[in-house]
Amino acid sequence: MTLLGFACIASLWAAAEAHAGGVVGSGTPASCTEAALQAALAGGGLVTFNCGSNPVTITLTSSLTISQTTEIDGGGPAQGGKVTLSGGGSVRILFFDVSYLNSTSTPVTLTLRNLTLANGYSNRGGALRAVGYNARVRIHNSVFRDNDSTAENKEGGGGAISMHYGALHIEDSLFERNRGINGGAINNLRCPITVLRSTFRDNDSTPGSNASVNFGFGGAIYNDGASRHSGIGNQGIGGEVVIRDSVFIGNQARNHGGAVYTYLYYPDRSTIAGNLFMSNTVYARYGGVSANGGALMHHNGPLTLHNSTFVGNRSEQNGGAIRIAQSTTYTAWSTATLVNLTIAHNRADALAANRGSGGGLHIEGGQVTAINLTVAYNHADEFGGGIYNASGSPANAQLRNLIIAGNQLGGGHTSTQCFGALSGSPNLQSPSGSDCTTGIVRANPLLAAGVANNGGPLPTLALLSGSPAIDAGVNCPPQDQRGVGRFGPCDLGAFEYVPDSAYSHKSFAPIVMR
Known part of the structure; x- marks a missing residue:
C-alpha cells in the first residue's frame, strides 16, 4: 500500500474516533452492571468505567450490539485493563453491525482499549463479531481469553473475533485459550488485518468431528482474503x-x-x-x-x-x-x-x-x-x-x-x-x-x-x-x-x-x- 493509501485510511479512522459517550458505574463494583453498560453504549462515543479501585467483571446475559462509532476503555495501564466483559460461557459479548451502510458511506469505528473479553460463546466470534464493508475495528492493550465460536459445526469460526469485510487493527494484546472452527482466535474474511506486538497462546481450531476439508484452519489466525x-x-x-x-x-x-x-x-x-x-x-x-x-x-x-x-x-x-x-x-x-x-x-x-x-x-x-x-x-x-x-x-x-x-x-x-x-x-x-x-x-x-x-x-x-x-x-x-x-x-x-x-x-x- 502506498503512503498516501495509509494516510487515507488513518484519516478515516481518526475522523471517526469517539468524542462523547457515557460512564459505567458510580464508583462501586455493584454499580457496574449489564444495564449500566448498555445505557452507556446507547449513544456511541467514548465509554469508560467508574467501578472502584479493584478489577471488576460484568457478566452479560445477552450480546451487546453496536452500530455507531464507539470506544470502550477499561482503564488502567496493565494489559487487559481493570474491566472484564464476560459472556458467561453462553453469549457473544459484542456484535458490531454496520452492514446497513452502503459502500460509499463513512467508515464506522469500534475501538477496544485496556479491556478483557472472556468466556464469550457463539457460532462466529465468541467475543466479538464485526460485519460490514465500512466496519473498522481497533484493539489496543486488551485480552481475549477462553472465548468459543464452536456453537455450530460449520465453516466459520474466530474463537475471539470474527471480522467479515471492513478492516481490523490489533496492537499489544493477548489472545489465550480461544476455540473456533476456523481461526482459534481470529477469523478474518476479505479485509486487511494488522497485528502488532501481540501474543497468541494455546488457541485451538481443532474442534468438531466433521471430515470436511474446510475445517480446522489457523490455530490462532485464519485469513481468507485481504480486501x-x-x-x-x-x-x-x-x-x-x-x-x-x-x-x-x-x-x-x-x-x-x-x-x-x-x-x-x-x-x-x-x-x-x-x-x-x-x-x-x-x-x-x-x-x-x-x-x-x-x-x-x-x-x-x-x-x-x-x-x-x-x-x-x-x-x-x-x-x-x-x-x-x-x-x-x-x-x-x-x-x-x-x-x-x-x-x-x-x-x-x-x-x-x-x-x-x-x-x-x-x-x-x-x-x-x-x-x-x-x-x-x-x-x-x-x-x-x-x-x-x-x-x-x-x-x-x-x-x-x-x-x-x-x-x-x-x-x-x-x-x-x-x-x-x-x-x-x-x-x-x-x-x-x-x-x-x-x-x-x-x-x-x-x-x-x-x-x-x-x-x-x-x-x-x-x-x-x-x-x-x-x-x-x-x-x-x-x-x-x-x-x-x-x-x-x-x-x-x-x-x-x-x-x-x-x-x-x-x-x-x-x-x-x-
Missing part, C-alpha cells in the same frame, strides 16, 4: 495481511496452519516479520491425511517473511514449521521472499504413520527466494528433513546464504537435508544426504546445539568460532536476524558471528514473551 475488492474482476485493488513483532506459542489446528493460515486473492499481499513461532501443531484432518504448516501455512500470493524464529513446531504431514503453496493463475504474483529466518527443531511426522515431508520448510509452486536462513535440527518421517520442494523445478526455489544442517529423517529414507530440485549459491549443508543444490559446500557448520538468547528480540542459533559459514556469504542483508550489522565479509545463515573483541558494547533488545 473485498480482490479477486478476478477486481484486479486493481488488493489488501494486506501484516503480522509483526508477535509471539505464537502452543496453538493447534487440524488441516492447515498450526498458528497462522493465510489465503490471498489477486492482488492481495502479506508481510510476516519479527515473530516467534514456538510449539504450534497442525494435526491431520478427521478422515484424511491433510496437515500443512505446523506454524504457518501460506496459500497464494506475495509473502514477505523475515527476521523470525520457528522452533519446536510440528505438522502431521507437510512442513513442520512452514508450508508455502502457490496458485499457478498469476505467476508473477505468486512469490515468496524469506530472509533472516531461524528454522530449528521442527518436525513433519505422524505418530501413527510413516508420513511427513519438509521438516523445516515445504514449498509447492510459485517463486520462492530464500536468503540467509538457518535450517537446522529439523525432522521429517519421509522426505526432506530440512527442506522439501514439491514443484519439481529448481528455478522456483532460489537459495542464497543458507545453512542446512543437522536435519534428520525417519528410518529407511535418504533425503536427509533436502528433497526436490533446489538452486542457488553459496550455501552450506551437513555432510549427510544428497546435495541440496549443485556445488553446495559440505561441512559441519559448527552451530550451537539449540536456540538461545544471543541478543536481539528473538532466540537464534549461534555460529561457533571457526565455523565454515563465517565470511562465506555474498550479497547478504545489511543486518542479521538480531539486527546486528555485518562484520567483514558476511556470514551464511541468520546469525552473524562477531568476535567479542569487536564490540565496545552490546545493546540488544530482550526476548519478550507477552
Whole structure:
C-alpha cells in the first residue's frame, strides 16, 4: 500500500474516533452492571468505567450490539485493563453491525482499549463479531481469553473475533485459550488485518468431528482474503495481511496452519516479520491425511517473511514449521521472499504413520527466494528433513546464504537435508544426504546445539568460532536476524558471528514473551 493509501485510511479512522459517550458505574463494583453498560453504549462515543479501585467483571446475559462509532476503555495501564466483559460461557459479548451502510458511506469505528473479553460463546466470534464493508475495528492493550465460536459445526469460526469485510487493527494484546472452527482466535474474511506486538497462546481450531476439508484452519489466525475488492474482476485493488513483532506459542489446528493460515486473492499481499513461532501443531484432518504448516501455512500470493524464529513446531504431514503453496493463475504474483529466518527443531511426522515431508520448510509452486536462513535440527518421517520442494523445478526455489544442517529423517529414507530440485549459491549443508543444490559446500557448520538468547528480540542459533559459514556469504542483508550489522565479509545463515573483541558494547533488545 502506498503512503498516501495509509494516510487515507488513518484519516478515516481518526475522523471517526469517539468524542462523547457515557460512564459505567458510580464508583462501586455493584454499580457496574449489564444495564449500566448498555445505557452507556446507547449513544456511541467514548465509554469508560467508574467501578472502584479493584478489577471488576460484568457478566452479560445477552450480546451487546453496536452500530455507531464507539470506544470502550477499561482503564488502567496493565494489559487487559481493570474491566472484564464476560459472556458467561453462553453469549457473544459484542456484535458490531454496520452492514446497513452502503459502500460509499463513512467508515464506522469500534475501538477496544485496556479491556478483557472472556468466556464469550457463539457460532462466529465468541467475543466479538464485526460485519460490514465500512466496519473498522481497533484493539489496543486488551485480552481475549477462553472465548468459543464452536456453537455450530460449520465453516466459520474466530474463537475471539470474527471480522467479515471492513478492516481490523490489533496492537499489544493477548489472545489465550480461544476455540473456533476456523481461526482459534481470529477469523478474518476479505479485509486487511494488522497485528502488532501481540501474543497468541494455546488457541485451538481443532474442534468438531466433521471430515470436511474446510475445517480446522489457523490455530490462532485464519485469513481468507485481504480486501473485498480482490479477486478476478477486481484486479486493481488488493489488501494486506501484516503480522509483526508477535509471539505464537502452543496453538493447534487440524488441516492447515498450526498458528497462522493465510489465503490471498489477486492482488492481495502479506508481510510476516519479527515473530516467534514456538510449539504450534497442525494435526491431520478427521478422515484424511491433510496437515500443512505446523506454524504457518501460506496459500497464494506475495509473502514477505523475515527476521523470525520457528522452533519446536510440528505438522502431521507437510512442513513442520512452514508450508508455502502457490496458485499457478498469476505467476508473477505468486512469490515468496524469506530472509533472516531461524528454522530449528521442527518436525513433519505422524505418530501413527510413516508420513511427513519438509521438516523445516515445504514449498509447492510459485517463486520462492530464500536468503540467509538457518535450517537446522529439523525432522521429517519421509522426505526432506530440512527442506522439501514439491514443484519439481529448481528455478522456483532460489537459495542464497543458507545453512542446512543437522536435519534428520525417519528410518529407511535418504533425503536427509533436502528433497526436490533446489538452486542457488553459496550455501552450506551437513555432510549427510544428497546435495541440496549443485556445488553446495559440505561441512559441519559448527552451530550451537539449540536456540538461545544471543541478543536481539528473538532466540537464534549461534555460529561457533571457526565455523565454515563465517565470511562465506555474498550479497547478504545489511543486518542479521538480531539486527546486528555485518562484520567483514558476511556470514551464511541468520546469525552473524562477531568476535567479542569487536564490540565496545552490546545493546540488544530482550526476548519478550507477552
